[in-house]
Amino acid sequence: MRKKKPVVDFKKAINMEYPTEYYVALVLGVFFLIISCTKILHPHVFATSLFRSHLMPYPMVNIAALLFMSLEFVAAFAVVFMTKWRRAGLWILLGLMVVYTGCVMTNLLRDINTICGCFGSHARMSPISRWTLVRNFAVIIAGLFALRGKSI
């Protein structure tokens, strides 16, 4: 019987024998996995964040919220636990980040003072600003960097 390749070879991982892109992909995957779990636990909070972007037809808000958080979870799960699906998962996470960043950018241009909710939200969170864009772009760049690696 053929021996199954482990998802993560911890010995290799701890000895930093994988390329940097691999670690960046894993960090992103774990990060999105945690964030998506908080969204799934409190779906109404995420739906409210999407509503507050005021960019999609209101009847579509809940459908988009349910699909986005589930997509985020499945893609992040693939990045962390499914070696052969990691690249596809990363592309999806990157796509979601582009959508979220587009929403932030549009609302900044429309001067709508709202809370992002891209990575969860709470009442005292600061509204979106140029720093929200910087943060989102940093995640996008990290995603692109990870995708550059041939053996992630």
Place this chain on the structure above:
Amino acid sequence: MTKQILTLIGVSVLVAIAVNLIHPEGLPWVEDWASRVEAQAVHEEVALVQLSDMLKFMRDGSRLFVDAQPAEKYARAHLPGALSLPFDTLDDQSAEVAEVLASDQPTVFYCSGPECDDSLLLAVHLRELGCKDVAVFIGGMELWQSELLITEGEAVQ
């Protein structure tokens, strides 16, 4: 790659349906968000103010706060320094309206909470009367008190 991406999207749809079916706080697939006060404020092009902004404005004293709740609710609890201008008795409040219009400070209107539209209606009305810089704190007293922030009024004593 495209096939894998499409497969993951397909799985996500199934996960979304399954999770929403068993989730104790599951969402209705379609909800009437358009009737929310915040949606109406965006439609009316009235600026929105978040709680973190309110805390900043409280500290720097750069805004005039106007409470649109009925007088008895204002008497019970209101934001520190807020002026009472109940929307339901607006016609009898010409002195307060004049005070707001005469103020050169930007004005933030609020009422009891996110379900209450008195603050938005008042903001729109005063904007029509000439109040230039109006904004609405949608969270209102409900959000303010849920964060255990300082209030003024009978309920405090």
